[in-house]
Amino acid sequence: MKTMISLCLAGLLGITCAAAQDAKPVKIGVLEDMSGVYADITGPGSVAAAELAIADFGPTVLGRKIELLSADHQNKADVGSGVARRWIDVDNIDLITGIGNSSVALAVRNLTREAKKIDIVTSAGVNDLTGKACSPTGFHWVYNTYSLSKTVASASVRAGGDTLFFVAADYAFGAALARDGARFAEEAGGKVLGTVRAPLNSADFSSFILQAQTSKAKNITLALAGNDLVNFVRQASEFNVVQQGQSLSAMIMFVNDIHAIGLKVAQGLYLAETFYWDMNDDTRSFAKRFYEKRKAMPNGMQAGVYSAVKHYLTAVKAAGTTDSAAVAAKIREIPVNDFFSENVRVREDGRAMRNMHLFQVKKPDASKSDWDLLTRVDTLKDGAAFEPLSEGGCPLVAGAK
Structure with missing residues (x-):
């Protein structure tokens, strides 16, 4: 009886029964080159951007603590796959982001598609991520080739x-x-x-x-x-x-x-x-905070990690669950808004249609x-630099115009 009363009180406080029973953290993994040729332009800077996004969103979502993981893929597809597999199978990761180096990103995409986990690629550029390697739970957030x-x-x-x-x-x-x-x-x-x-x-x-x-x-x-x-x-x-x-x-x-x-x-x-960093007051404000952490100005990939993490958490809150299918639907439904994204639309193939x-x-x-x-x-503007759906080759939207 006491347990039932507690659950009912939790419901009155706006906490779902599922969240009350399952206090496991929401886990976000930043997988980047932390020590090699791309470390200066992604790496620890991408982790710092994710930290800022979590700080701005708040320490919890759906009553669950947000936990940030990071790892070095060493620009090797097998190493990146190994980390992603461990995160999926052992750590029960909810989101993998960053993923610079296209070979690593394609390998990780195969795993996240199979495991029905969300990945938001911010640092790799290969077009196939929204083409033949597209996924219902996969997104390409910044640029492509x-x-x-x-x-x-x-x-x-x-x-x-x-x-x-x-x-x-x-x-x-x-x-x-x-x-x-x-x-x-x-x-x-x-x-x-x-x-x-x-x-x-x-x-x-x-x-x-x-x-x-x-x-x-x-x-x-x-x-x-x-x-x-x-x-x-x-x-x-x-x-x-x-x-x-x-x-x-x-x-x-x-x-x-x-x-x-x-x-x-x-x-x-x-x-x-x-x-x-010097485009407007909002970009300068973010850059100042980033500089305090890294003693360097951020680039688009690192800003993209902030954007990806913040939008993912916004989608989780809106969906009321971390179920990947439900969150992916919200990622596409809700326009992306942050210091360098103004009402950016996320296309059916996972492409963020940004400037x-x-x-x-x-x-x-x-x-x-x-x-x-x-x-x-x-x-x-508004995604005009990106390939049209009809050229992308994504099997999820084959023949789309």
């Missing part, structure tokens, strides 16, 4: 770089980025003179730089990321690539990369991003502070 390519490659051609040579990272992400970049460059009237693939975490790009110079392409387009991108741009400067008349475009680049390279070397580069901005790296004399690095050139 299609949007980066559409934003950057066509702009390079319009800026006069109508012949291009691609240097791509030798894995799924780099290959997709170069493929899509070639498509949009050609659609804009450009011609691709060649493509080379560089191994991940290369120390010496001299042979690739020489091939790009020999091609005589007006623009060298980089489908590299993280330390690989930083090292290529620095070494290209040593080869006087720009001084000899070739321009550089980075298809994926972040403020962290530019800060590491320096404006003297990076000035004039075009890049695409969903977020920049994509074209930025140009400032000249040194135009910068007013240490992190004052970018000028916004253009914006493709």
Whole structure:
């Protein structure tokens, strides 16, 4: 009788019977490169962003404590799969997010689809995540190779770089980025003179730089990321690539990369991003809090982790359960609103239809502070940078327009 009274009182207090009986925490896992080539642009910064999101939402949801886990996938699909499998089978994870490195993201997506768990990919870019690898409980939250390519490659051609040579990272992400970049460059009237693939975490790009110079392409387009991108741009400067008349475009680049390279070397580069810390009062407010944690400004992937965690928790609250199917439906139903997402729609295939901005790296004399690095050139609004459903190939929405 006493137990029944307690349950009834819990109901009167707005706590569901299920929540009262099941006090297990809601678990969120950030799976990123914590120690390798992408650690500076994802890694601990992504964890810090998730912490800020939980702090803003509150420590509990549905009367249950929110617990944050994190792990290093080491840019290896088998390692990432192993962590995800342990989180699913042992830790009963509710959400896996981050998941930079496309090979890791595709491997994890297979597991979460099978286990009916939610993943929100913020850091990997391969289009297949909302294409043939789409999932009822899987989402792609920030950018993809299609949007980066559409934003950057066509702009390079319009800026006069109508012949291009691609240097791509030798894995799924780099290959997709170069493929899509070639498509949009050609659609804009450009011609691709060649493509080379560089191994991940290369120390010496001299042979690739020489091939790009020999091609005589007006623009060298980089489908590299993280330390690989930083090292290529620095070494290209040593080869006087720009001084000899070739321009550089980075298809994926972040403020962290530019800060590491320096404006003297990076000035004039075009890049695409969903977020920049100095866009408005809301972005500056988030960036200030993030800087206090990391002593660096956030990029779009890290801002995306905040957005993913906050929206997931909002969806859980609205659904009144952590059941993946119910929460996934709410993730799609509720517009995404945060410091860089204004009424962003989540499409049937899991794609967040957000704005994509074209930025140009400032000249040194135009910068007013240490992190004052970018000028916004253009914006493709409301998901216009992303592939239409009819091109995506997601079996959940096959034939959709």
